Amino acid sequence: MASIADFFSGQHRACDLVFEDMEDAVGSADWPRATELYQQLSRDTLQHFSNEEEGLFPLFEDKTGMQAGPTQVMRGEHAELRELLQRLGEAVESRDQDAVLGTGETFFLFLQQHNVKEEQVLYPMADQVLQDSLGELAQRVAGFPAGD
Amino acid sequence: MNLGALSLEDAPGFRVPLQFFLTVPAFGILAATLILFDGGLLLQSRWLPATLAVTHAFTLGYIAMAMLGALFQMLPVVMGTSFPRTEPAARLVHGLLTAGTLCLVAAFEWRQAMLFLIAAMLLVPVLLLFAAGTLIALRQGAKGGGPARAVRLAVMALAVTAGLGGWLAAGHALPAVPLQRALTDYHAGWGLAGWILVLVVGISTQVIPMFLTTPPYPKTLERWLPPLLVVLLLTGSVAPLDALRQGALLALTVLAAVYALVSLHLLQRRRRKRFDVTVWFWRLGMACLLAAAGLEGYAYVRGGSAGPELAVLAGLLFLAGFAVSVINGMLYKIVPFLVWLHLRMPVLKGLVPPGTRLYTPNIHEVIAPQRMKWQFLLHAAALVLLLAAVAATNGRWAQAGAVLLLASNGLLLFNLGAAVRLYARHAGSV
Numbered sequence: 001m002a003s004i005a006d007f008f009s010g011q012h013r014a015c016d017l018v019f020e021d022m023e024d025a026v027g028s029a030d031w032p033r034a035t036e037l038y039q040q041l042s043r044d045t046l047q048h049f050s051n052e053e054e055g056l057f058p059l060f061e062d063k064t065g066m067q068a069g070p071t072q073v074m075r076g077e078h079a080e081l082r083e084l085l086q087r088l089g090e091a092v093e094s095r096d097q098d099a100v101l102g103t104g105e106t107f108f109l110f111l112q113q114h115n116v117k118e119e120q121v122l123y124p125m126a127d128q129v130l131q132d133s134l135g136e137l138a139q140r141v142a143g144f145p146a147g148d
Numbered sequence: 149m150n151l152g153a154l155s156l157e158d159a160p161g162f163r164v165p166l167q168f169f170l171t172v173p174a175f176g177i178l179a180a181t182l183i184l185f186d187g188g189l190l191l192q193s194r195w196l197p198a199t200l201a202v203t204h205a206f207t208l209g210y211i212a213m214a215m216l217g218a219l220f221q222m223l224p225v226v227m228g229t230s231f232p233r234t235e236p237a238a239r240l241v242h243g244l245l246t247a248g249t250l251c252l253v254a255a256f257e258w259r260q261a262m263l264f265l266i267a268a269m270l271l272v273p274v275l276l277l278f279a280a281g282t283l284i285a286l287r288q289g290a291k292g293g294g295p296a297r298a299v300r301l302a303v304m305a306l307a308v309t310a311g312l313g314g315w316l317a318a319g320h321a322l323p324a325v326p327l328q329r330a331l332t333d334y335h336a337g338w339g340l341a342g343w344i345l346v347l348v349v350g351i352s353t354q355v356i357p358m359f360l361t362t363p364p365y366p367k368t369l370e371r372w373l374p375p376l377l378v379v380l381l382l383t384g385s386v387a388p389l390d391a392l393r394q395g396a397l398l399a400l401t402v403l404a405a406v407y408a409l410v411s412l413h414l415l416q417r418r419r420r421k422r423f424d425v426t427v428w429f430w431r432l433g434m435a436c437l438l439a440a441a442g443l444e445g446y447a448y449v450r451g452g453s454a455g456p457e458l459a460v461l462a463g464l465l466f467l468a469g470f471a472v473s474v475i476n477g478m479l480y481k482i483v484p485f486l487v488w489l490h491l492r493m494p495v496l497k498g499l500v501p502p503g504t505r506l507y508t509p510n511i512h513e514v515i516a517p518q519r520m521k522w523q524f525l526l527h528a529a530a531l532v533l534l535l536a537a538v539a540a541t542n543g544r545w546a547q548a549g550a551v552l553l554l555a556s557n558g559l560l561l562f563n564l565g566a567a568v569r570l571y572a573r574h575a576g577s578v
């Protein structure tokens with residue numbers, strides 16, 4: 001049985017690893033590699049957000065009838081994270097090490113507190129209420145195991 | 149289930165935790181000043197009034213001050229609940245805790261019966277009130293998960309500690325109340341192992357993997373360590389057989405050492421390689437916890453033949469080495485994040501038009517990493533000198549350690565103050 005918590009938490013961990021590699025590259029002033037890793041981080045993170053906003057959240061909202069509930073809060077935080085990600089990109093582009101590390105730390109802390117709320121509350125709830133909708137989720141989210 | 153409370157917008161006002169956090173280094177300065185003036189003498193016995201004055205400046209003024217402030221902040225954001233009437237309650241708790249601690253320190257310093265009574269009348273009610281409010285909040289909370297359970301146990305231990313402390317204060321003040329030294333051990337045990345250690349375990353198993361990018365703690369440790377510590381403490385306090393009580397306390401010491409070792413191991417396997425001062429504060433803190441547990445175990449094996457300075461050394465390692473270090477490290481994660489978060493509040497609450505780019509300083513601009521690093525070095529050096537002073541009963545070293553402790557807390561106050569001033573400057577411009 002495919003687990004929403006496992007799949008989406010796995011994407012969090014994968015993005016964390018890319019972020020950590022990028023930070024290392026910036027630390028050793030390897031800017032071409034940092035730029036490449038930033039692009040991967042940006043692509044993966046934004047893909048994850050749209051997996052949630054266009055895949056998971058609408059199904060959750062339909063099933064629970066909670067339009068203004070936790071998914072609303074999470075969408076708001078995504079907006080903030082997108083802006084931080086953009087600032088991070090600008091700092092990488094201008095090769096400003098202090099700005100990358102400072103903005104990166106800000107992005108990372110905010111992202112972690114966001115992820116922990118999803119992993120501890122939202123995903124477990126989604127796993128409970130969306131047991132019958134996993135097939136539909138697989139159609140909307142690329143890579144989500146289509147199941148048995 | 150109250151999922152709306154997950155929202156950062158429901159975080160309590162900036163002032164709620166910050167009034168506590170800014171008071172923390174002020175009591176660190178007070179403790180350092182007391183050591184400086186009373187010299188090495190007070191580091192030789194845990195029973196001297198001057199030693200108890202310093203101890204309570206740390207336990208109440210520094211440690212409890214930081215933990216209560218952090219709990220006011222964490223209840224809504226992490227546990228989906230909030231302290232009843234948060235803002236006025238926090239102001240009241242902060243005011244009474246500050247005044248009560250000052251009275252208690254003065255009472256020990258000048259051995260004034262009246263001051264002991266006033267201190268007890270200020271501190272006991274406020275700590276019981278805080279414990280009760282937290283328990284009520286957790287009953288209404290969304291989740292009964294790991295940290296919530298540890299917090300529940302820890303504040304119950306806080307209530308026990310405060311009750312015993314009140315009784316001991318009455319013993320100092322009133323000739324009619326006999327001063328029972330045995331109670332002091334219960335008071336210290338419930339305060340150190342029940343309140344401080346259980347709370348740090350409950351919170352660290354959540355925040356270390358998340359913010360310091362270590363692998364997670366083993367699930368069994370995360371789940372069972374806080375209740376097990378409390379059960380052992382209870383057994384060690386009230387079991388009918390002497391051997392049973394001793395065995396429980398030894399097991400508790402071993403578990404504290406295991407937790408310290410696991411933490412050190414996880415911190416070693418941290419994925420991010422960038423220098424992070426919080427990691428070093430936690431490493432130092434866990435190393436001190438391990439050493440404190442080792443000394444306690446040694447004293448247990450030696451029985452009555454262990455010297456009195458061993459108890460002082462273990463106490464210094466636990467309080468100034470373990471608790472103060474991890475709190476100091478956490479303050480450097482929490483305060484810059486809170487400054488940033490509250491400056492972003494207009495955007496997060498949708499009070500500015502979407503797409504507006506509001507300049508906000510990044511977290512490294514709130515407190516420069518370099519200045520945090522210097523403070524860490526001052527703190528570590530102060531600790532080494534104070535430990536050496538106790539081990540060698542050397543008053544000069546104790547005073548040198550006190551000077552460094554003073555400098556460390558002065559810099560901590562400056563760093564936190566700079567963060568708050570930056571907040572005030574930018575918040576005004578939005």
Ligand SMILES: [Fe+2]
Nearest residue numbers: 049052074118
């Ligand atoms: Fe998300």
Ligand SMILES: [Fe+2]
Nearest residue numbers: 008052115118
């Ligand atoms: Fe997510």
